Amino acid sequence: MAISRDEVLVWIKTCAAVLAENCAYLVELDAAIGDADHGANMDRGFRAVMDKVPGIADQDIGTILKTVGMTLVSTVGGAGGPLYGTFFLQAGMKTVGKMEMNLDEWTAALGAAVDGVIARGKAEPGDKTMVDALSPAVNALRQASLANETLAQALKDSAQAAKIGMEATIPMVARKGRASYLGERSAGHQDPGATSSYLLLKTAAEVWVKD
Amino acid sequence: MAISRDEVLVWIKTCAAVLAENCAYLVELDAAIGDADHGANMDRGFRAVMDKVPGIADQDIGTILKTVGMTLVSTVGGAGGPLYGTFFLQAGMKTVGKMEMNLDEWTAALGAAVDGVIARGKAEPGDKTMVDALSPAVNALRQASLANETLAQALKDSAQAAKIGMEATIPMVARKGRASYLGERSAGHQDPGATSSYLLLKTAAEVWVKD
């Protein structure tokens, strides 16, 4: 069982819809410990991605993901732009020429994506950033594939891991990003980037798990 | 029965106290149709007058009133400064050398004071200014002296006339001063300057009427 190119397109489109829905929510989270723009940034970026989608619908997964990455880099700005841009660019590198991905291939792609985010942002788990949602999700995928779980189960596990990681950011004192300026005051708030990361992985599980 | 120099001094000092008490009230009236400073202006002016009083306590009524006028001109500013300054300067001219005033002399002094205000500000009764409180007060004094009323009664009459004139400004649409910029919107508010004028004359009646 695998994820087809068309399913990747469905994922991207659904992410655009989900981020649009959650725009105000992400802005609110960012208002508490940042500058109240994360939702608008992601929404702007994925609206630009949607304009690109028709032109790349017949391409391979790698080309699609790299195009998403380039589009985010050139339209989002802020911290989210370079980070999510790198995320999709790196995932795209790992899937060049592929018309479908199995669990191991998706695991490798997401792993590369998260490594890219870490390389670009130099954040470690515990810094109260998107990395706190992304890293556990990759680990969950890796364990699932070692345990020979089904793709469906693995996707659910990674989404669940991202959710736990996202919620774990609430008590954290930020050490990276804008929230770090608040020092102790950043504790008690959920990180907006970790939240948008969870939304992307939750959406993947929802659109790719068919039963 | 007459008003002595010392009673004039008591009047001035009491006016200073009354205007200080009513500072916030006059500011509020001015906020509605002006620029929220009439109370502060009058209070500032009469505090300066209080500093001058000790130095002129042994002078004649005319000197005292002219000093009050000069002090107001040089410390109040706004519309109130020149108008009340002229008011006291003109009253002072009429009482040069006097150590006391009878009803006719006070009537002449107040008449000259109000003529000075009208000459300086070019306002007519009905323009919604201090003139609407001052003119009726002068007329009341004149009638009282024609009717050979007592000084006490005359002072009460003039204060009463000023009160009615002040209240009559409420429905008026301002044609002079800052309130005129509001056009129709100036109706429904009592004029601050008419109110401070009433306070001066009411105080005169209170401190000069002894029974």
Place this chain on the structure above:
Amino acid sequence: MKKLINHPEDVVREELEGVALAHSVLVKVHFDPNYIARIQAPVKNKVALVSGGGSGHEPMHGGFVGYGMLDAACPGAVFTSPTPAQMLAATKAVDGGKGVLYIVKNYTGDVMNFEMAAELARMEGIQVESVVIDDDVAVQNSLYTAGRRGVGSTVLAEKICGAAAEEGHLLSEVADICRRVNHFGRSMGMALTSCTVPHAGKPTFDLPEDEMEIGIGIHGEPGRRRMELKPADEIVEMLIEPVIRDLPYKSGDEILLFVNSMGGTPLIELYIAYRQAHQIAIKHGLKVIRNLIGSYITSLEMAGVSITLLKLDEDLKRLWDAPVHTPGMRWGM
């Protein structure tokens, strides 16, 4: 009341002390009576310009004292015109023997106090002329009222007359140029919020989240009418159309477009307003050849904007472009 102040009664004095410390190269500040004079004053054989008004309109007028603009400014209490005592002292301090021009905004208090000051100055043998600025089209003009308020054109008049004085014109000539600016200039303003007079301690008027005041002056007074909040483009249209209508600017006229913040409106919004004002001016065939955008004549921290149009002729253009060096306006040097 949220202000960066100490005690309300110290606001004007402490502000003036700040000006004195900040701009000792350009101006000297005199206290009791309060006035700000150009450091070189009196400038011999130059007509001296004196203006003044209530405080709370900064940078006007104190920020406009210096080369090519005012010789002295008299700051009154907040929103209260200064006294003849201040004006007389300033007049004596800056008269360079060629006479003194008073630039007076048309408010009863300002007019009466400057009148008294002029009477006193003339008694002392100083030649004084006064020009009253009344450019606010929000106020219906009439013989029976206080007439129009003096607003945005005052800033332009002070710059242009200052340059004329530097050119060496006579008092009567500088006064004529001032009247020309007043004749060619018109303004209208609006408020998104009220402002708080320090000693009053609370907003002069309450304005709901979804309403605005159109046709306000510069003393926090309510405007001609209150209406629901509109998009910037509509607001600007409501301000500039009456201005253009009032002074029949002809298609082809060259104008200066002045978009002013009332104090609390930031530059990003001013440029959005400027965009629409410029576009409408063009629609009317006007040539916007000069502009001024920023906080120049304010009403404390009030959020809002005023728009001033000034028709330019060759003289006014030359005088506008002439060098000026004051704390609030500087170019060419």
Place this chain on the structure above:
Amino acid sequence: MKKLINHPEDVVREELEGVALAHSVLVKVHFDPNYIARIQAPVKNKVALVSGGGSGHEPMHGGFVGYGMLDAACPGAVFTSPTPAQMLAATKAVDGGKGVLYIVKNYTGDVMNFEMAAELARMEGIQVESVVIDDDVAVQNSLYTAGRRGVGSTVLAEKICGAAAEEGHLLSEVADICRRVNHFGRSMGMALTSCTVPHAGKPTFDLPEDEMEIGIGIHGEPGRRRMELKPADEIVEMLIEPVIRDLPYKSGDEILLFVNSMGGTPLIELYIAYRQAHQIAIKHGLKVIRNLIGSYITSLEMAGVSITLLKLDEDLKRLWDAPVHTPGMRWGM
């Protein structure tokens, strides 16, 4: 939300259209990708200066494009750093063959986007250096965090480096001067009110009538701590003492004192703050030989103030005094 705008999503574009109409003599505005370039760009054989950041800080950075300051500015969405695409396009447009200096405020987003832009520009054979400004003493510096924010010193660095570039210095030399400004400059700010990001539609944080935020940045983010409102003199002391302590300015040092409005605080309050800041500087034996007072690096309509001290040496003094002609800063020409 009370703003003079049309639709939140049009704020930046319409503001830029206003700038284009207002300052066509000084700058040209390019859309998609958005950047403001000096009208003469590219200036041959001059190091080009490029800066940028989120919108909402006007006049920074777009208002600082022109002779003696920036060659280009890249405005992002409100409070959102611009993209590498904007920076690359601006870099190509202004490179005069002598290399391009990026002046970057230390925010994760700004740093990463300028990093990517520099990588792309170098691939295209353009010589690029970046200097990151991090002068906000409100933020504890540490290797493990994002570090200090870039605030007031950015304005001073853009003026001083612009003058250095006009003098014909090499890219490495202009970059060194920029680092010197960052090394000699320190800032701290506070807020009396929050600000409202247009697309958010409501204030970023709620601040009761009797409270203030100390140690804020320029993105409407809450500060280091919230406390009860204090008199201006105490507030200024709370801001300037940590600044002076952080960079041991020696008694006798010559400094530039920069008192900045966050956007909604009017000039009358700035001078009251300046007065106290200047007095405290003197108490510490510092010589205030230059100053800057006004709205230069803002946070939309936020009411509040920031104070920046810059130690001056002969070079920095000369470069500060050098002529500059931009929409937001002008003297000497």
